[in-house]
Amino acid sequence: MVSQLGQVMVYVKDQEASAKFWTETMGFRLVGRFEAGNGMKWIEVAPVGAQTSLVLHDREAVAKMAPELHLGTPSLMFFTPSAQKLKDQLSSQGITTGPVVDMPQGRVFNFSDAEGNYFAVMER
Numbered sequence: 704m705v706s707q708l709g710q711v712m713v714y715v716k717d718q719e720a721s722a723k724f725w726t727e728t729m730g731f732r733l734v735g736r737f738e739a740g741n742g743m744k745w746i747e748v749a750p751v752g753a754q755t756s757l758v759l760h761d762r763e764a765v766a767k768m769a770p771e772l773h774l775g776t777p778s779l780m781f782f783t784p785s786a787q788k789l790k791d792q793l794s795s796q797g798i799t800t801g802p803v804v805d806m807p808q809g810r811v812f813n814f815s816d817a818e819g820n821y822f823a824v825m826e827r
Contacts, residue, residue, distance in 0.1 A: 708755045710747070714762035714774040716818055721759045722746045724817045728796055731757070743768065750781070776820040786810040786826035 715721040725731040725748040734747035734756050743764060749756035762774050783789045786803045790812045794800050801813040810826040 710756050710758045711777055711779065712758050712760055713776065713820075714760050714765055715820075716762055718744070718746050718759050718761055720817050722748060725757065725759070728793070728798060778823075780811075780823045780825055782827040783824050784826065786812055786824060789824060790814070 713721070722733065726733055730751065731748040732751050734749050736744065736746050738744040744761070746759045747756050748759065765772060766774055787810070790800050790803055793814050799815045803810050803812045806825075808825065811823055813821050813823050815821050
Protein backbone atom coordinates (compact mmCIF):
# COMPACT_ATOMS: atom_id res chain seq x y z
CA MET A 704 0.00 0.00 0.00
CA VAL A 705 1.34 3.45 -0.94
CA SER A 706 1.29 5.93 1.95
CA GLN A 707 2.46 9.13 0.22
CA LEU A 708 4.21 10.59 -2.81
CA GLY A 709 7.87 10.88 -1.85
CA GLN A 710 9.77 12.31 -4.82
CA VAL A 711 9.10 13.62 -8.30
CA MET A 712 11.90 13.22 -10.81
CA VAL A 713 12.41 16.31 -12.98
CA TYR A 714 14.85 15.95 -15.86
CA VAL A 715 16.61 19.24 -16.65
CA LYS A 716 19.30 20.57 -18.98
CA ASP A 717 21.17 22.50 -16.26
CA GLN A 718 20.90 21.10 -12.73
CA GLU A 719 22.65 24.03 -11.06
CA ALA A 720 20.48 26.67 -12.76
CA SER A 721 17.39 24.63 -11.99
CA ALA A 722 18.37 24.21 -8.32
CA LYS A 723 18.98 27.96 -8.10
CA PHE A 724 15.52 28.64 -9.57
CA TRP A 725 13.75 26.33 -7.13
CA THR A 726 15.69 27.47 -4.05
CA GLU A 727 16.24 31.17 -4.68
CA THR A 728 13.17 32.08 -6.74
CA MET A 729 10.59 29.62 -5.41
CA GLY A 730 11.90 29.49 -1.84
CA PHE A 731 12.34 25.71 -1.72
CA ARG A 732 14.90 24.25 0.65
CA LEU A 733 17.90 22.28 -0.56
CA VAL A 734 17.44 18.74 0.75
CA GLY A 735 20.81 17.60 -0.58
CA ARG A 736 23.21 16.94 -3.41
CA PHE A 737 23.94 13.31 -4.19
CA GLU A 738 26.24 11.26 -6.41
CA ALA A 739 25.98 7.61 -7.38
CA GLY A 740 29.70 7.24 -8.01
CA ASN A 741 29.29 6.48 -11.71
CA GLY A 742 29.09 10.12 -12.72
CA MET A 743 25.38 10.35 -11.96
CA LYS A 744 24.46 13.18 -9.63
CA TRP A 745 21.19 14.74 -8.59
CA ILE A 746 19.95 17.63 -6.51
CA GLU A 747 16.92 17.30 -4.25
CA VAL A 748 14.79 20.33 -3.35
CA ALA A 749 11.45 20.67 -1.56
CA PRO A 750 9.01 23.31 -0.37
CA VAL A 751 9.70 24.19 3.26
CA GLY A 752 7.73 21.78 5.46
CA ALA A 753 6.73 19.48 2.59
CA GLN A 754 7.26 15.73 2.61
CA THR A 755 7.39 15.44 -1.20
CA SER A 756 10.50 16.68 -2.98
CA LEU A 757 11.70 17.34 -6.52
CA VAL A 758 14.78 15.45 -7.63
CA LEU A 759 16.61 17.34 -10.38
CA HIS A 760 18.38 14.95 -12.74
CA ASP A 761 20.57 15.76 -15.73
CA ARG A 762 18.33 14.94 -18.71
CA GLU A 763 21.21 14.07 -21.05
CA ALA A 764 22.96 11.78 -18.55
CA VAL A 765 19.73 9.91 -17.76
CA ALA A 766 18.93 9.54 -21.48
CA LYS A 767 22.32 7.87 -22.03
CA MET A 768 21.89 5.58 -19.04
CA ALA A 769 18.24 4.65 -19.64
CA PRO A 770 17.07 5.65 -23.14
CA GLU A 771 13.69 3.99 -22.63
CA LEU A 772 12.62 6.48 -19.94
CA HIS A 773 10.18 9.29 -20.69
CA LEU A 774 12.14 12.45 -19.87
CA GLY A 775 9.38 15.01 -20.34
CA THR A 776 8.43 17.44 -17.59
CA PRO A 777 5.72 16.11 -15.28
CA SER A 778 2.54 18.13 -14.90
CA LEU A 779 2.76 19.37 -11.32
CA MET A 780 0.24 21.34 -9.24
CA PHE A 781 1.63 23.21 -6.25
CA PHE A 782 -0.54 24.74 -3.50
CA THR A 783 -0.29 28.24 -2.02
CA PRO A 784 -2.40 30.20 0.47
CA SER A 785 -2.60 33.17 -1.98
CA ALA A 786 -2.40 32.62 -5.73
CA GLN A 787 -2.42 36.34 -6.58
CA LYS A 788 0.31 37.19 -4.05
CA LEU A 789 2.60 34.42 -5.33
CA LYS A 790 1.89 35.29 -8.97
CA ASP A 791 2.75 38.96 -8.30
CA GLN A 792 5.93 37.95 -6.46
CA LEU A 793 7.08 35.69 -9.30
CA SER A 794 6.17 38.27 -11.98
CA SER A 795 8.18 40.93 -10.14
CA GLN A 796 11.21 38.60 -10.37
CA GLY A 797 10.83 38.30 -14.14
CA ILE A 798 9.26 34.83 -14.05
CA THR A 799 6.75 34.13 -16.82
CA THR A 800 3.32 33.63 -15.28
CA GLY A 801 -0.18 33.17 -16.61
CA PRO A 802 -3.25 34.93 -15.28
CA VAL A 803 -4.93 33.83 -12.08
CA VAL A 804 -8.17 32.12 -13.07
CA ASP A 805 -11.08 30.91 -11.00
CA MET A 806 -11.66 27.18 -11.36
CA PRO A 807 -14.27 25.06 -9.55
CA GLN A 808 -11.57 23.71 -7.20
CA GLY A 809 -9.87 27.09 -6.55
CA ARG A 810 -7.86 29.96 -8.01
CA VAL A 811 -5.06 28.74 -10.30
CA PHE A 812 -2.17 30.17 -12.35
CA ASN A 813 0.80 28.79 -14.27
CA PHE A 814 4.47 29.76 -14.19
CA SER A 815 7.55 28.60 -16.03
CA ASP A 816 10.99 27.72 -14.72
CA ALA A 817 14.30 28.84 -16.22
CA GLU A 818 14.09 26.13 -18.91
CA GLY A 819 10.56 27.01 -20.03
CA ASN A 820 8.83 24.12 -18.25
CA TYR A 821 5.35 25.08 -17.03
CA PHE A 822 3.89 24.27 -13.63
CA ALA A 823 0.57 25.16 -11.98
CA VAL A 824 -0.25 26.66 -8.60
CA MET A 825 -3.62 26.42 -6.86
CA GLU A 826 -4.81 28.51 -3.97
CA ARG A 827 -5.59 26.27 -1.06
